[in-house]
Amino acid sequence: MKEKRAVKGAVYHILVFMFGLIMIYPLVWMVMSSFKPTSTIFQTAGSLIPETFTFENYVNGWKGxxxxxxxxFFKNSLFISAAATIGTVMSSAVAAYGFARFKFRGKKLLFSAMLLSMMLPAQVLMIPQYLWYQKLGWVGSYMPLIVPYFFAIQGFFVYLMSNFISGIPRDLDEAAKIDGCSYAAVFTKIILPLIKPALVTGGIFSFMWRWDDFLSALLYVNKSARYPVSLALKLFCDPGSSSDYGAMFAMASLSILPSVLIFIFFQRYLVEGISTSGLKG
Structure with missing residues (x-):
C-alpha cells in the first residue's frame, strides 16, 4: 500500500509539474526574449536562452x-489601480456589512440581483456605460476608470466579504452595542479588523484586474500621455512599419512585476481570505 501511494504521489507531482511548466512557458519565453536583439527574437523563437544578452530593449522601451x-505610464497605471482598489474595498465592505448584518425589505431581491450581475458579460454594459459617461463629460479622463468602483459595482467582492462577515459571531456586535457603540463604530472597530484577510484578498484581485485592464482604458483615455501601461504597450506595434518587439517584451516583463510582488508579499492573506470565505459560504 505504501509503495502504491508513493507511486501515485510521484505521478501526481510529475503531472502537476509538467502542467505548471506548460502554463508558465509563454511568460518565461517573453522574459528571456526581452534580452535578445529585436532582429533575432523570432529567428531564434525555438531557443529559450539568448545567444547574447542585451539590455538595449529595456533602455529603448523605457524611453517611451x-x-x-x-x-x-507606470505612474498612470499605479494611480488608476490604487484609486479604484481603495474605492472597491471600501464600498464593497460597507455593502457586505449591510447584507450580512441588517434585515430590510427587498434584501433577498437585491442580493440576487448582485449575484446575477456577476454573471452578466461586461460587453453587454459597454455601450450604455460609454453613452452615460459621455453625457457626464467623463470621456477622455480617468473618471470612468475610478469613480464607479466607489459604489460597489463588483458583486464578487461584496459576496466575498459578505460571506466572511456572516461567519463572525453576532455576539461581538451585541457586546459592542451594550458598550455604547453605534453601527458605524461596530463596523470600523469590530468588523473591519476581523475581515482583514477578505479585505486584502479583494484588494489584491482588484489591483491586478485594474492594472491589466486594457479595454476600459482604450475606450475612455484618448491622450497618449495619460495612457496606463496596458494601453501603452500597444504603441510598440505598428502595422504600417516595423514593430519593436524587443522593447515591448521588456516593458511587458516590467509590467508584471507589481502583480508578482503583491502576490508574494500578501500570499498568506490571499489564501486565508479565499479558503475561509469558501468554507463559510
Missing part, C-alpha cells in the same frame, strides 16, 4: 514615445 517615458 513622444518624450513621454514609460515611468509616466
Amino acid at each position: 514615445f513622444a518624450k513621454v517615458t514609460f515611468a509616466v
